[in-house]
Amino acid sequence: MTHPQTLAEATELAHRIEQQLNRVLIGQQQVVREVLIALITGGHVLVEGVPGLGKTLLVRSLGRVLDLDFNRIQFTPDLMPTDVTGHAMYDPKSEQFRIRRGPAFTQLLLADEINRAPAKTQAALLEVMQERQITIEGKAFTLSEPFMVLATQNPLDQEGTYPLPEAELDRFLFKVLIDYPGHDDETTLVNMVLDGTIAASLDVDSLTAVADADAIAALKTLSATVLLDPEVLDYALRLVRTTRDFPGIIHGASPRASIALARAARAQALFEGRDFVTPDDIQQVARPVLRHRIQLSADAEIEGQTPESALERLLAQVEAPKQ
Amino acid sequence: MELEKANARLAPRGPWQAVDLGTRLYRHWAGPVTLIWLAMTALPFAALLGVSVQTESLWPILLFWWLKPLWERPVLAFYSHALFNETLAMGAIFRRLPSYARNGLIGQLTWRRLSPWRSFNNNVWQLEGARGDQANQRMRVLASGQPNRAAMLTLIVLHLEQFMTLGLLALLYMLIPWQFDLELSSWFFEQGSLQIVISCLCWYLVMVVTEPLYVACGFALYLNKRTWLEGWDLQLGLTRIGRRRGMLAIALLLLLPVLNPQPARADDQPARQQAIEVLAGKDFMPMEEAHERRWKDQSDSESDWMRALWKWLMEHKPEEKNHDPMSLPDGLIRTLAWLLFIAVALWLIIRILRYLDQGGTTAGRKGESAPPTHVAGLDIRQQSLPDNLTAAINQALQANDIRTALSLLLRAVLADLLPRYPVRVHRGTTEQQCLRALRQQHGEQPLFAYLARLVDAWVRTAWAHRPVEASQVRELLDHWQQLHRGEHAHA
Incomplete structure (x- = not known):
């Protein structure tokens, strides 16, 4: 498997990965693009969507196409932190404590319905997500790169859920909204299942691995070389700073959002085959970066505003950079 | 009261929307108001419950219930300050307790105790400081118009309180081990000390939630x-217009004397004095301090000519015979002046209505009605472009200033395209977004393919710091001139 050396090769590889994923995830091109940007940027993704739209399929396909380890945890109210990270257990044979590694010891971790677990268990993921290491019995274990958490939450069923704390939300690079496919895409999907082109179940065997962990590391290194003009960076910062003093928003985004926006815009430019970032790239990634980092005021919610509509207004009002 | 400091948007709402706002207020300050409620009531409740247990009587608890209007007042004081960004510390609340209990409390604890409008009327006594007939008159004024639903709110919260208490008692009953063999009827209906303590504690726990919520909803209804x-919303809107639209505000202020002229004053001092005395009487609203803006150093001559103009417009005098053949009839001038005045007033009203309709933003429909003046910070007004575009671009190319040359060309192309193919452009619209919007709204046109090439060259020059070759700019300019000539020939 060859690893990209130049930005052009990186773009080509990124497109190949994207193409493979779009073969099984019909009509979710935007979601696939955003998840890949997060992967290249080294961030985590919170996916929100109703069941049955292919969230698990997305992660399995990603693991297959990138030849990465994949684990899935179904979050439930009785899930304990040690069920996620692992624990030390006494082995009577050797008369010693043995570390039993939890499902978080992987490269792609699907945290399904993350908001069903109590805060204590959700917090167990904080260290994993931020420091990419797991501490068991005082001993720190570093996770292998790349490591990415894809957490899902269901927007409809809020009964018995624990909303994610702001500190944890901020650690997700993107919040990706996965919606129903369009009519044409759904027709294509049903036809492909009916004629046996793809299986109705989560069958990803038809996919071939086009990259590996080293290739992802190379993509990450190359995306960091994409040129970011000071004016464009200033535009990104102005967008984030405006969220802190914008009508209808009570809590704006943190400086972590500014960093995320700049990094994600570089990866977006790489996907577009450019070695420089344009203001358009910033706008493309602004919504997934900011939508979970802003909190609407009470009266904005009463008036029926959503984070999406607030960001729409914000993007329209913050002046585009000029040269 | 500085309305601009309000934490919630003061807009006219339906009564139930106002109640919804009340629940939001409660959720926002649930922590502090619960603490205030507990600090105010925990000790009295414990003492009265003790007496109740000792005497095996519910009268002391009834007394606690009867004193609810008193317990609610500090909570209301907290909300009224917190809404305007002022946080009252617990100590301050306790210090001000006598002032909260000054107005209307005796009435609320006696003949008005069973009033279903308590949550609403409490605001008049406590926050406005109205008393006696003034308070009654004020409440009549506030009760006018659409119903405020305060009575319905009391009924709902009363039921909520009862059902939540019963629910808590039922939950406790379910948690009692079966070995105790406790009958449901004895749990609910026996009057033993334990039952009194448990049921009263359940009721108190429920009140910790329902009472601050009830006060918040009443407060929101009152604000609404x-x-x-x-017209608080209008007041706020006009203040914002005044800030953002300085010129508009000045125009309004200039028109104000015309719209609201000083009435002619008759020299009737005794009648005026009498009127002042009547107005100062108890039957009218309490005096309020008011601040208004006035022109500084307004000279008499200014107001005189304004008055004279108004008098001239309003008075109808028979025309005198004028022998000058060039002079216009007085009636015609007056008619023209009225028409001009009405046109200016209508223009202002339309502008204000449009502005309010757009939610107080300058964006909105501007893009639909008038072509944009800027795209991504580039000035695309015709007057900002050079008369001879080709010469200006060539001059920039000779100076090896590719960026200026491309910028001129892009501005000229956008200035030509956008009036013909209108699209909505905001302050945040980028060049690429503008191109996408053109394609989306007007389909694929040959001109758009050209614009795509131009935008690509511009983006590379502007953001990649890699200016294109001068020959490429010349080629783009030639292409544009060809397209332009072709368009005109076709037209």
Whole structure:
């Protein structure tokens, strides 16, 4: 498997990965693009969507196409932190404590319905997500790169859920909204299942691995070389700073959002085959970066505003950079 | 009261929307108001419950219930300050307790105790400081117009309180081990000390939630009523217009004397004095301090000519015979002046209505009606472009200033395209977004393919710091001139 050396090769590889994923995830091109940007940027993704739209399929396909380890945890109210990270257990044979590694010891971790677990268990993921290491019995274990958490939450069923704390939300690079496919895409999907082109179940065997962990590391290194003009960076910062003093928003985004926006815009430019970032790239990634980092005021919610509509207004009002 | 400091948007709402706002207020300050409620009531409740247990009587608990209007007042004081960004510390609340209990409390604890409008009327006594007939008159004014639903709110919260208490008692009953063999009837209906303590504690726990919520909803209903009656939203809107639209505000202020002229004053001092005395009487609203803006150093001559103009417009005098053949008839001039005045007033009203309709933003429909003046910070007004575009671009190319040359060309192309193919452009619209919007709204056109090439060259020059070759700019300019000539020939 060859690893990209130049930005052009990186773009080509990124497109190949994207193409493979779009073969099984019909009509979710935007979601696939955003998840890949997060992967290249080294961030985590919170996916929100109703069941049955292919969230698990997305992660399995990603693991297959990138030849990465994949684990899935179904979050439930009785899930304990040690069920996620692992624990030390006494082995009577050797008369010693043995570390039993939890499902978080992987490269792609699907945290399904993350908001069903109590805060204590959700917090167990904080260290994993931020420091990419797991501490068991005082001993720190570093996770292998790349490591990415894809957490899902269901927007409809809020009964018995624990909303994610702001500190944890901020650690997700993107919040990706996965919606129903369009009519044409759904027709294509049903036809492909009916004629046996793809299986109705989560069958990803038809996919071939086009990259590996080293290739992802190379993509990450190359995306960091994409040129970011000071004016464009200033535009990104102005967008984030405006969220802190914008009508209808009570809590704006943190400086972590500014960093995320700049990094994600570089990866977006790489996907577009450019070695420089344009203001358009910033706008493309602004919504997934900011939508979970802003909190609407009470009266904005009463008036029926959503984070999406607030960001729409914000993007329209913050002046585009000029040269 | 500085309305601009309000944490919630003061807009006219329906009564149930106002109640919804009340629940939001409660959720926002649930922590502090619960603490205030506990600090105010925990000790009295414990003492009265002790007496109740000792005497095996519910009268002391009834007394606690009877004193609810008193317990609610500090909570209301907290909300009224917190809404305007002022946080009252616990100590301050306790210090001000006598002032909260000054107005209307005796009535609320006696003949008005069973009033279903308590949550609403409490605001008049406590926050406005109205007393006696003034308070009654004020409450009549506030009760006018659409119903405020305060009575319905009391009924709902009363039921909520009862059902939640019963629910808690039922939950406790379910948690009692079966070995105790406790009958449901004895749990609910026996009057033993334990039952009194448990049921009263359940009721108190429920009140910790329902009482601050009830006060918040009543407060929100009161705010909403005042917004309707006193036009707080308009006041805020006009203040914002005044800030953002300086010129518009000045125009309004200039027109104000014309719209609202000083009435002619008759020299009737005794009648005026009498009127002042009547107005100062108890039957009218309490005096309020008011601040208004006035022109500084307004000279008499200015107001005189304004008055004279108004008098001239309003008075109809028979025309005198004028022998000058060039002079216009007085009636015609007056008619023209009226028409001009009406046109200016209508223009202002339309502008204000449009502005309010757009939610107080300058964006909105501007893009639909008038072509944009800027795209991504580039000035695309015709007057900002050089008369001879080709010469200006060539001059920039000779100076090896590719960026200026491309910028001129892009501005000229956008200035030509956008009036013909209108699209909505905001302050945040980028060049690439503008191109996408053109394609989306007007389909694929040959001109758009050209614009795509131009935008690509511009983006590379502007953001990649890699200016294109001068020959490429010349080629783009030639292409544009060809397209332009072709368009005109076709037209």
